[in-house]
Amino acid sequence: MELASGGDLFSKIRKMGKLKEPAARRYFQQLVSAIHFCHQNGVSHRDIKPHNLLLDGKGNLKISDFGLSALKNEGVNGGFLLQTACGTPAFTAPEVMSRRGYDGSKADAWSCGVILFFLLSASLPFDDSNLAVMYRKIHKGEYQLPSCLPKSVKSIINQLLDPNPNKRMSIEALMKHPWFLKKFELPTKSSVFGSDYKEYCKFDKSAAGGINAFDLISLSSGLDLSGLFEVKHARDRRFTSSETVERVMERVREVGGRLGYRVEEGKVGGAIGLGKGRVGLVFEVWEIVEKLLVVEVKVVERGGVEFEDLHWGELKEGLGDVVLQWNDDAM
Incomplete structure (x- = not known):
């Protein structure tokens, strides 16, 4: 508060x-x-x-x-x-x-x-x-x-x-x-990333030079230690891809734009934000090994609005050509 x-x-x-x-x-x-x-x-x-x-x-x-x-x-x-x-x-x-x-x-x-x-x-x-x-x-x-x-x-x-x-x-x-x-200033649209980009992105790859073992552990659903330090939003998603980072980010821009989202670039490499109304999505791309990427999709919800399953379905369908598997496909 x-x-x-x-x-x-x-x-x-x-x-x-x-x-x-x-x-x-x-x-x-x-x-x-x-x-x-x-x-x-x-x-x-x-x-x-x-x-x-x-x-x-x-x-x-x-x-x-x-x-x-x-x-x-x-x-x-x-x-x-x-x-x-x-x-x-x-x-x-x-x-x-x-x-x-x-x-x-x-x-x-x-x-x-x-x-x-x-x-x-x-x-x-x-x-x-x-x-x-x-x-x-x-x-x-x-x-x-x-x-x-x-x-x-x-x-x-x-x-x-x-x-x-x-x-x-x-x-x-x-x-x-x-x-x-008189002298009234309309409020500007807030960024998908918020005032502090790291609020939604835990790691700065530009400084770390890539992903390390501890990052990999935190990304693993079976060995997720992040619950000790933060509460993850239940609506967040993750998918894997065999494409390049550039190709995945390009498709996120294309699909987001086509579906009516506002597209924003992150302050560090490998991150894109999509905003629509009071809901935002932050896509973080991680290169685990060559030709294996993990993309985290974090939901930024303001004002009690929820990101509905229908919208997830639209994004999953649009990004289908660069996705190997979503983390909820086997659920």
């Missing part, structure tokens, strides 16, 4: 007071981008509040506490609408508390509106010691915007805090708003 050394956003605002517009926009952009990513993958957070927004050592915002989150298929009768009343009252959309079916993404949009209000004023739009009074204000959308806020910000907050979810600004629409887009 990551260390959020910067603490939570609630404590930061309570200590420093309201943020200037550029700083507030930066945090808000990171929040909305992350929530949009969740929604794209069918997840509604349902408990967005500054206590759950953590900061790392560089001041980047991280969303935490997905304990109340829900998937689309957890809605009413397996549909899109959710029913469970949950969250923190001051940050929760009115339709969530009404115990009727609601759209989780629209509920998250409301909470984002409360967060934007909090960032720029160090106060909450709906805050009352009497919970019944607070609920009434939330359902009616009764709040007072600070006069010092720019008109563009007031417009966004008013559209996000619309009690009618059908009229409320969506996260998609918000991300197209000129105020939101």
Whole structure:
């Protein structure tokens, strides 16, 4: 897990007071981008509040506490609408508390509106010691915007805090708003190999000058000692080949490209990455003896996505002309 050394956003605002517009926009952009990513993958957070927004050592915002989150298929009768009343009252959309079916993404949009209000004023739009009074204000959308806020910000907050979810600004629409887009940097696609190539490749052949006995032992399924030091992913594969390293890598590039993967070269020889969406494959080629290669295929999965058997089948079929045997063929 990551260390959020910067603490939570609630404590930061309570200590420093309201943020200037550029700083507030930066945090808000990171929040909305992350929530949009969740929604794209069918997840509604349902408990967005500054206590759950953590900061790392560089001041980047991280969303935490997905304990109340829900998937689309957890809605009413397996549909899109959710029913469970949950969250923190001051940050929760009115339709969530009404115990009727609601759209989780629209509920998250409301909470984002409360967060934007909090960032720029160090106060909450709906805050009352009497919970019944607070609920009434939330359902009616009764709040007072600070006069010092720019008109563009007031417009966004008013559209996000619309009690009618059908009229409320969506996260998609918000991300197209000129105020939101100012100095907004789209996140770049992460490399298949990750920030540290050796995270997925144990050996650096360019430094070792080839494979040695200890490497060979770790590659052997019958004498695999790696379990003493790491946990291998159950979806990883391995195959042997009598082709050259160059020929195998060439075929991986060709097949990967044909199947719609993004092709990346490793930082050391004998490694290629294939990426598609949030799943990546790292191919490492090892020359055991002349005309005998072992190719390890390591799966890099992000966001809970699994590499399905169908995709393995496509790759196995495409690489068939350079494969002697896959490690699971005899299973």
